[in-house]
Amino acid sequence: MKQLYYQMLRIRRAEEAIARRYAEQQMRCPTHLCIGEEAIAVGVCAHLTNQDKVFSNHRGHGHYLAKGGDLPRLLAELYGFAEGCCGGRGGSMHLTDLAAGFIASTPIVGGTVPLAAGYAWAEQMKKSGAAQGCASVVVIFFGDGCFEEGVMHETMNFAVLKQLPLLFICENNQYSVMTPLAERQPKRDIYKIAAAHGLHAISGDGNRVDEVYSLAQAAVNNARNGLGPQFLELHTHRWPEHCGPNEDDDLGYRSPGELAEWKLRCPLLQTRQTLLEAQLSDDAELTQMETRLAEEIEQAFTWALQGTRPTVDSMRQHLYA
Numbered sequence: 001m002k003q004l005y006y007q008m009l010r011i012r013r014a015e016e017a018i019a020r021r022y023a024e025q026q027m028r029c030p031t032h033l034c035i036g037e038e039a040i041a042v043g044v045c046a047h048l049t050n051q052d053k054v055f056s057n058h059r060g061h062g063h064y065l066a067k068g069g070d071l072p073r074l075l076a077e078l079y080g081f082a083e084g085c086c087g088g089r090g091g092s093m094h095l096t097d098l099a100a101g102f103i104a105s106t107p108i109v110g111g112t113v114p115l116a117a118g119y120a121w122a123e124q125m126k127k128s129g130a131a132q133g134c135a136s137v138v139v140i141f142f143g144d145g146c147f148e149e150g151v152m153h154e155t156m157n158f159a160v161l162k163q164l165p166l167l168f169i170c171e172n173n174q175y176s177v178m179t180p181l182a183e184r185q186p187k188r189d190i191y192k193i194a195a196a197h198g199l200h201a202i203s204g205d206g207n208r209v210d211e212v213y214s215l216a217q218a219a220v221n222n223a224r225n226g227l228g229p230q231f232l233e234l235h236t237h238r239w240p241e242h243c244g245p246n247e248d249d250d251l252g253y254r255s256p257g258e259l260a261e262w263k264l265r266c267p268l269l270q271t272r273q274t275l276l277e278a279q280l281s282d283d284a285e286l287t288q289m290e291t292r293l294a295e296e297i298e299q300a301f302t303w304a305l306q307g308t309r310p311t312v313d314s315m316r317q318h319l320y321a
Contacts, residue, residue: 010065011061018061019035032093034062041062041141047213050101056095058105072304073097076303084307113155114151137166170232173236175254178251201232202232239262
């Protein structure tokens with residue numbers, strides 16, 4: 001629990017630092033923060049090895065860090081420096097780090113979903129079929145808005161047909177930009193639609209890292225042992241605006257008091273209380289965590305800001321055609 005708390009706290013403090021520095025206008029890319037949603041990335045990635053692969057979406061900083069991504073290189077990427085994880089070419093929404101097993105994130109809603117299935121299919125074929133079990137698992141993170149894309153359902157159908165070692169993680173944060181779920185989808189449970197496609201599907205509280213950890217453990221084991229694709233619908237809520245560093249509760253698209261209610265269910269707050277009540281930690285140790293993370297994040301920014309711009313001569317690198 002302490003390790004899970006520490007990883008969530010690391011993501012939260014890194015995202016808050018990005019938000020504070022974004023106004024300096026040195027990060028020239030749009031950025032989508034995951035503050036409030038940290039438990040999902042941490043609880044799922046806790047069960048992944050370096051051989052397992054992750055695909056993400058436009059809100060991918062937390063997934064990247066939870067999978068073992070490099071914080072200084074993430075920050076350098078936000079600043080557009082050549083030392084970034086994508087050489088300064090991608091920015092916030094196009095993260096790739098093969099060393100961490102983080103294959104791709106893109107801003108196109110649903111864009112990485114079929115890519116994840118393709119990667120899982122390749123992994124399956126390397127093992128000569130799911131019946132023998134698969135050494136590695138592929139995870140795709142996406143939001144509830146992605147569930148309205150046709151490619152989402154096509155991919156689920158294909159994943160079940162081929163019994164792919166693929167784990168679908170739906171981060172249901174109730175909103176697509178500013179439009180609530182009730183105005184976009186009929187009254188139904190998303191995970192039950194996934195189950196109708198033939199996936200083993202479960203719903204859970206995405207703000208309780210212990211629950212996410214438990215559900216993900218079973219799902220990852222099932223996928224790893226050749227039992228086909230798995231689907232987790234995890235309920236959570238993003239605190240900042242859809243795109244950008246600020247809060248936007250004053251815009252009125254949320255119900256009055258809705259954000260405040262979700263903040264009471266903060267994944268860090270709940271886990272901290274558990275640690276203290278169960279005497280697994282104390283205020284002194286938790287304060288030391290804060291101090292250690294503050295130093296790490298400050299050093300990461302210092303390193304990132306010493307980066308260099310990509311040169312024109314490098315423009316033709318990494319092109320497929």
